[in-house]
Amino acid sequence: MSETLALLLRDAGLTGRGGAGFPTAVKLQAALEHHARLIVNACDGEIGAAKDGWVVEHHLDELVHGARLLSPRRTSTIRYAAHRGSPTAHRLRGAGLSVLEVPARYVSSEESSLISLAQGGLARPMTKRTPFVQGGRDSSGRRISPTVVLNAETVWRVAQLADRGAGWLRSFGTADEPGPRLVSVNGSAARGAVLDTEAGVPLTDLLAVVGGVPDDVEAILVGGLGGSFVPAGAVPSLTWSTADLSRFGAGTGPGVVEVVAPSECPVAFVDRFLTYAAGESAGQCGPCMFGVPALAADWRAFAERPSAALLQSISARAGLLPGRGACRFPDGVGRFAASALTVYREHLEGHVVGYCLEPRGRMADVLPS
Numbered sequence: 203m204s205e206t207l208a209l210l211l212r213d214a215g216l217t218g219r220g221g222a223g224f225p226t227a228v229k230l231q232a233a234l235e236h237h238a239r240l241i242v243n244a245c246d247g248e249i250g251a252a253k254d255g256w257v258v259e260h261h262l263d264e265l266v267h268g269a270r271l272l273s274p275r276r277t278s279t280i281r282y283a284a285h286r287g288s289p290t291a292h293r294l295r296g297a298g299l300s301v302l303e304v305p306a307r308y309v310s311s312e313e314s315s316l317i318s319l320a321q322g323g324l325a326r327p328m329t330k331r332t333p334f335v336q337g338g339r340d341s342s343g344r345r346i347s348p349t350v351v352l353n354a355e356t357v358w359r360v361a362q363l364a365d366r367g368a369g370w371l372r373s374f375g376t377a378d379e380p381g382p383r384l385v386s387v388n389g390s391a392a393r394g395a396v397l398d399t400e401a402g403v404p405l406t407d408l409l410a411v412v413g414g415v416p417d418d419v420e421a422i423l424v425g426g427l428g429g430s431f432v433p434a435g436a437v438p439s440l441t442w443s444t445a446d447l448s449r450f451g452a453g454t455g456p457g458v459v460e461v462v463a464p465s466e467c468p469v470a471f472v473d474r475f476l477t478y479a480a481g482e483s484a485g486q487c488g489p490c491m492f493g494v495p496a497l498a499a500d501w502r503a504f505a506e507r508p509s510a511a512l513l514q515s516i517s518a519r520a521g522l523l524p525g526r527g528a529c530r531f532p533d534g535v536g537r538f539a540a541s542a543l544t545v546y547r548e549h550l551e552g553h554v555v556g557y558c559l560e561p562r563g564r565m566a567d568v569l570p571s
Contacts, residue, residue: 207271207364208234214368215380216360220353221248221428221456223379223444226360229350230272232335238348239279241320242269242357244290245304246386247311248426249475250458252394253384254354255290261358262297268361272352283316283351308427308482309531313351315484321346326484327531355384355457374400376443379454385442387412389461401454405440408459416464421545423460424452427475428534430541451541467558468549472542473498473505479535489532493523497539508553517543 211227218224220243233240242265244254257265269280284291286303294301302320304310310325317334319325321344328340337348359381363371371381379401387395389412397408409415415422421431430451432440440446444453462471480498483490497519504512516539523536543550552558 207360210363210368211360214363214371216356216363216371217379217381218353219253219355219359219383219457221425223453223455226352226356229335229352232333233272233348233350236336236348238335238337238350239320240269240273240281241302241316241349241351242280242282242354243311243313243316243351244282244284244294244354245311245316246285246290247308248428248456248458249308249478250386250388250394250426250460251456252386253396253457254284255288256384256396257354257358258284258290258293262293264361265354265358266297266299268357268359268364271360271364272357281320282354283311283320285311308479309484309490312531316351317346317349320349376402376445378445379443383454383457385454385457385459387459389413390416390463399442401441401443403442405437405442405446405459408442409437409461412461415461418464419462420468420549421462423462424450424458425455425534426458426460427479427538428530429455429458430537431545433545450545451537468542468546469501469505469508469553469558472539472546473501476501476535476539479531479538482531484531489523493519493532494535497523497535501539504550504553508550508556510554513543513550513554 208227208230211230216226218226244258246252246254273280281300281302282294283302283304284294285306291301291303304319305325309315309327312327314328314334315325318328332338334346335348335350338346340346374382382398382400385397385399385408387397387408391413395411397411415434415437419434421433422437423429423431424447432450432452442454447453462468476498480495483494500512500516500519520536520539523532
């Protein structure tokens with residue numbers, strides 16, 4: 203069944219729904235060749251994400267069916283990852299499933315972190331010499347058994363695909379991003395709203411569920427802490443697709459959209475996210491241990507005493523983060539900060555000369571007393 207399923211996945215073009223968008227058929231084929239164990243990632247690790255928990259709450263039977271299709275000869279080795287003490291973990295355990303309880307930290311739900319934790323290590327990213335679906339050893343020489351990690355929504359879609367066929371899946375979305383996909387939307391009217399939608403729908407349709415984009419909002423955030431800001435003025439012309447969103451360095455990715463509250467200054471919003479990022483380091487490589495905290499410290503300094511020199515320092519630090527860590531966490535934080543600098547440039551320059559455009563267009567003094 204798994205060989206047949208791999209062909210079906212290839213024909214359907216199903217990609218991972220956890221953020222990377224890697225072809226699921228390729229992952230499954232590698233897992234079959236190396237007799238890999240399966241971890242179903244239901245952690246909702248991105249800020250603002252809620253769709254993994256939604257799948258477990260509303261489609262648990264199909265999720266389990268999909269996992270068993272993906273690992274028919276090794277069902278006893280299937281584990282379901284969820285944050286420790288979360289409602290998702292309780293639901294999975296209540297269903298009699300093997301639960302990998304993960305610390306509620308940003309990097310702990312990263313693919314290699316889950317593999318490390320499942321095999322007796324810490325929930326921290328591991329450097330990949332080769333994909334861990336092939337097995338191998340970590341940087342300290344510890345043996346790692348072949349393991350494949352798939353997002354909960356991806357596994358649910360596998361069950362749907364097996365039941366309804368490749369044609370059904372390709373009847374949704376676009377040629378480049380086929381299939382239905384979940385999106386977590388956060389805004390002034392609601393948080394954690396989960397929509398079962400598809401690529402190519404107007405972005406305004408998604409945002410309408412949480413009250414739309416207020417007139418005094420400058421931007422929305424697509425992709426959470428690893429994402430990018432999209433100017434509010436561009437939203438009416440955009441669809442929910444990587445083809446459109448890529449103009450702003452964004453994509454459908456992990457399926458998270460956040461309307462920045464009009465009551466919160468963008469400088470404070472970004473400061474909140476970067477402060478959180480600085481505390482989420484795995485503490486094992488330079489970009490996480492020093493680069494991310496330094497970036498957050500510069501942004502905090504700018505919030506307190508704005509200057510053009512600090513903006514230059516923030517830009518330089520953000521540019522140094524990508525491609526240098528054991529995982530993609532520093533890359534995402536760097537992208538997030540660089541996007542904020544671009545989209546909020548006028549707002550940030552206003553802070554430098556002493557004012558902030560508050561809601562309803564009021565000018566507020568931001569110079570220190």
